[in-house]
Amino acid sequence: MLSKNRIKQIVSLQQKKFRTENFSFIAEGSKVVLELLRSNIKIREIFAIETWIAQHAHKFKNVTITAITEDDMKRISALQTPTDVLAEVEMISPSSDNTIHTDQLYLGLDSIRDPGNFGTILRIANWYGISTIYASHDCVDIYNPKVIQASMGSAFRTEVRYCNLPEVLTEMRRMHLPIYGTFLNGDNIYTSSLSNNGIIVLGNEGHGILPDTEKQVTHRLLIPTGASTSTMPESLNVATATAIVCSEFFRRKYNN
DSSP: OOOHHHHHHHHHTTSHHHHHHHTEEEEESHHHHHHHHTSSOOEEEEEEOHHHHHHHGGGOSSOOEEEOOHHHHHHHOSSSSOOSEEEEEEOOOOOSOOOOOTTOEEEEESSOOOHHHHHHHHHHHHHTTOOEEEEETTSOOTTSHHHHHHHTTGGGTSEEEEEOHHHHHHHHHHTTOOEEEEEEEEEETTTSOOOSSEEEEEOBTTTBSOHHHHTTOSEEEEOOOSSOTTTOOSOOOHHHHHHHHHHHHHHHHHHO
């Protein structure tokens, strides 16, 4: 059984303040924890019910693992439906290399607040081989438990550089890189010319790309709808839009 103090400490990691103080975060679910065990990321401790430990014990190497009851798992979990395993994991130190490469394609996230969307976007970027994301400072924290859960391991394989996004885009413009943004009044993405480098900017769930960021966009893109004006939704979910846009860029690269 976990002590009250240990339970309190684990639960506190659901908040960014305490994650920063402890330089650690929590990751839940068998798939996510198994991804961590295959990586070089330092796991401070794994908490799991005994059946999970028995099934996966052969995969542990120099990792502290504590068997806990289902009731204790409910107490420490950040999920409505707790899983069989939760890990406290050491944060990854940010890279000191912030070089912008002119031959790479990046994603830019402008004030993305929903952790489910953010985690899903990480997974999409990982799928399409986009290894670096520039995120405005007011985006959700990558170590938010719901981001980690939604990314299904991609948070550990994708570099997120939190930044002043308009300033980064200004620098990219100086480097003559194309800056794409998604808008409701842009050019049809399916007939637009798309490059294999630059950055694709996606905006806030409610307000889209914010004005200071919009000023830096050089190519405005629209994902056209097949619905009539009277039946079309107001907009696409930002994670869904990310998948569509990345797929189109990848299709052009694949066909060239």
